[in-house]
Amino acid sequence: MEGDKRPDKLRVAVLGCGSVGSQVVRLLQEQAGDLAARVGVPVELAGVAVRRLDAPREVEVPADLLTTDAVGLVSRDDVDLVVEVIGGIEPARSLILTALENGASVVSANKALLAEDGPTLFEAAEKAGRDLYYEAAVAGAIPILRPLRESLAGDRVTRVLGIVNGTTNFILDKMDTSGAGFTEALEEAQELGYAEADPTADVEGFDAAAKAAILASLAFHSRVTASDVYREGISEVTAADVQSARDMGAVVKLLAICELREGEGGEEAVAVRVHPAMIPRSHPLASVREAYNAVFVESEAAGQLMFYGPGAGGSPTASAVLGDLVTVARNRLAGTRGAGESAYADRAVLPMGETRTRYHVAIDVDDRAGVLAAVATAFAEHGVSIQTVRQEGRDDDAQLVVVSHESTDAQLSATVAHLRDMEIVREVTSIMRVEGEHE
Incomplete structure (x- = not known):
């Protein structure tokens, strides 16, 4: 990127003009002066790719900026930044890859694509020497x-x-x-x-x-x-x-x-x-x-x-998109790029059965002597310790509510399966994990 000449303006292509895309377009138009001051040069709309030119939109977009040719838009030499807010896997993935290959930096709100095939996108950004930012993909306006x-x-x-x-x-x-x-x-x-x-x-x-x-x-x-x-x-x-x-x-x-x-x-x-x-x-x-x-x-x-x-909505999510857009625009002007993918730790992902958690289990039981001891024994046989237990109701409405200490999910699942096979247990009516307290 050292050979890149500092431009006197930056041009943005927006892919999608739904609830988020329309608000991105609105903010680019309404805050043009402030954005230029924050970035260092004007940030102009180069085009907005849509599925249908005649679809109703929340924000009025000049007709000469609308196009149904998304591939053509992201392939243009005068597009410096691409905002992808169409969602889904394809054509979003192909469009982002094309944009990066053609030298544009990318801002995306596409959680599904990033979660499915993020490494492909990060590698393409690294190869192109461009940014891929995606703050808006998680929790809307919240910077996380x-x-x-x-x-x-x-x-x-x-x-x-x-x-x-x-x-x-x-x-x-x-x-x-x-x-x-x-x-x-x-x-x-x-x-x-x-x-x-x-x-x-x-x-x-x-x-x-x-x-x-x-x-x-x-x-x-x-x-x-x-x-x-x-x-x-x-x-x-x-x-x-x-x-x-x-x-x-x-x-x-x-x-x-x-x-x-x-x-x-x-x-x-x-x-x-x-x-x-x-x-x-x-x-x-x-x-x-x-x-x-x-x-x-x-x-x-x-x-x-x-x-x-606010974790969703057009304007809150557009706020996160614009925040990323300012950052990648500044990087573009400075001839640098932000941090890319960090996967150096390469840790394995634990299967759910090996994950340690706690259970809240509601059990309809026969109301007779020895029931509590039998239920406690079932937990103990699978290596699960009971934190609290209480009985609710009597006779045909008798119910035990048990909260376990932390154990592996596999141990807890085996305990529940055991309970369901017990003669004294009429039904395991509710199973829910318990979080928020560490032991």
Whole structure:
């Protein structure tokens, strides 16, 4: 890049003009003066690639800037920066690779692509000597990726615990505050625009799993893909689960959990999972309401940090995109590039069965002498220690609620399978992991 001549302006191509892309275009137009001052030269729109020229848009875009030829746009010699906000795997991957090959720096909000095939993109950026920034891919407007990549680069991050999907947080919050069931809370989320007509990506945890992979990769300097992340959604969470959490002073949240654990041979490994869990109401994440996101980071020197704010939406996400755009534009002018992929640690990813966690188990049992002892024995036979146990109801409504100490997930799963085979157990009605307290 040493031979690059300093330009008198930088031109930006935007791929996609939906809720995020339209707000990126708006901010580029409305804040042109401030952006020029912050970057050092004017930042101009070179074009906006869309699927349909006649589609209704939130922001008016000059007709001469709109094009359906995305490949042609990113291949232009006068495009210095490319913003990709179309999402999905293809054609986004091919367009980003083409942009980098043609000398443009790239800003993306594409969590699915980065979590599936980030290394290919990072290698292309490295080869081209250009930037690939993606703050907007996780938690909307909340600055979390750059702190992990830069601010905490001199520290050792040991755990990242986050609420990174606003749809599921809204649903679980409504279930907690109103006593609604999952279906009722989902319908309200859809009516208010927090959930899509097909909410599968959100409620089954796919969206959060992609974000967890990105967070773990940055935090632990290892390549983690979405397929490495253990995933459970919230569609099986019942009003009874939420009430049981309330009874023990906890709340149910869908958590993305990334942590360093001891793996095979005593070496450090990465554990990454997404699932609903009970956390104490005293935990900072318990107070994250409605569609907001928050990420809780634990590191050796800095201690505990929490990043909180709107995790989705056109304007908040566009804010993160523009922040990255200013950075890569400055780098372009200076003839430098920011930090690329950091995967030097190359830690293995632990299987879920080897991950250590705690369980909350509700068991419908026969109300007779010896039941508690038999249940305790079942836990002990699988090497699982019981932290608390309480009985609720009598006769046909008798129920034991057990919270375990930390054990491997495989031990806990085997315990639950054992309980289901016991004559005294009518049904294991609820199983949920417990987080937020370390032993």
